[in-house]
Amino acid sequence: MGEESYKKLVEKIANSANLPIEDIERRIAAKRARLSGLISPEGAAQVLAAELNIKLEQQNFKISELSIGKRKVNILGKIIQIYPIRKFKKNDKEYELSTLMLADETEAIKVILWDTKHIEKIKTNEIRENDVVEISNGDIRGTLNKELHLGSYSEIKKSDLIIENPIIRESKNNEIVSNLIDLKQNSFITTRATIVQIYQPAFFNVCSQCGMKITFEHEKAICPKHEAVIPKERAILNFVLDDGTENVRAIAFGEVINELYGITENDIEMLKDSGFNISKKSEILGREYLLSGKVRFNALFDRNELVINKIREVNPEEIIKDMATELKIEI
Numbered sequence: 001m002g003e004e005s006y007k008k009l010v011e012k013i014a015n016s017a018n019l020p021i022e023d024i025e026r027r028i029a030a031k032r033a034r035l036s037g038l039i040s041p042e043g044a045a046q047v048l049a050a051e052l053n054i055k056l057e058q059q060n061f062k063i064s065e066l067s068i069g070k071r072k073v074n075i076l077g078k079i080i081q082i083y084p085i086r087k088f089k090k091n092d093k094e095y096e097l098s099t100l101m102l103a104d105e106t107e108a109i110k111v112i113l114w115d116t117k118h119i120e121k122i123k124t125n126e127i128r129e130n131d132v133v134e135i136s137n138g139d140i141r142g143t144l145n146k147e148l149h150l151g152s153y154s155e156i157k158k159s160d161l162i163i164e165n166p167i168i169r170e171s172k173n174n175e176i177v178s179n180l181i182d183l184k185q186n187s188f189i190t191t192r193a194t195i196v197q198i199y200q201p202a203f204f205n206v207c208s209q210c211g212m213k214i215t216f217e218h219e220k221a222i223c224p225k226h227e228a229v230i231p232k233e234r235a236i237l238n239f240v241l242d243d244g245t246e247n248v249r250a251i252a253f254g255e256v257i258n259e260l261y262g263i264t265e266n267d268i269e270m271l272k273d274s275g276f277n278i279s280k281k282s283e284i285l286g287r288e289y290l291l292s293g294k295v296r297f298n299a300l301f302d303r304n305e306l307v308i309n310k311i312r313e314v315n316p317e318e319i320i321k322d323m324a325t326e327l328k329i330e331i
């Protein structure tokens, strides 16, 4: 539990017990001292809550308070959209999956229903768009955006409560993803951006043993480490990323190019073919990727560039696939 959620826990106890926060903190500290620090602040807070007859697990969180990895959460939200039910087959058995967007006064979150009894409520219109629902025992998962997953142990039911001004915006997990406008020299970052320009690949020679850049002396390839070696050709690709905050030049080598172009190491000759490059370019431009790399400053052009070491396409179906893998289901 992070410091932030601990603070919220203390606030919740204080509110429910109608006591000042300082008082709650003092009691938690006293409890810990009595146990010679063998209990965490959260643990002590939970013990205190139990003593004060406050049932923490029955208290609702706001969507903005939820973080990836949190389990058994209860929230109240308004269904702002229900997506079409997806079907998939595994071992001749058909499975279904229902997705909806839920919002409260703080944020919106995608909710994934895996259990047939929950999906049935959607099918029979027992639960529909604009309904306020109470969800219990959901798990927060996800890679980029947090999602609320409901399994057989979860509950979703209609509520009479009203949510006046739902916020219809999902939060991005800013701990993981940086905006391109915030690039800091020499830092390693992951960003989510669209490729808006790709240039022709260029090629250079490296040592076939260690991958270091080589020089040619009297037509012999010389590695600074291995002396005379067999040269190996490597590709370098420049492209431009845009995430809406900034437009940044990116550089990729070998495996990253292969991943982006969907080719293998042996296909390096294909990269020299302009027809191949044009067709790949038209395929890739405008697509969104999740990219990790190091920020380096290019003094010549007086700008930050991103040297990519990992790339994958952002696929909205991806998280569904991840979940399916977990459940050993083929989509």
Ligand SMILES: [Zn+2]
Residues within 6 Å of the ligand: 207, 208, 209, 210, 211, 212, 223, 224, 225, 226, 227, 229
């Ligand atoms: Zn070498």
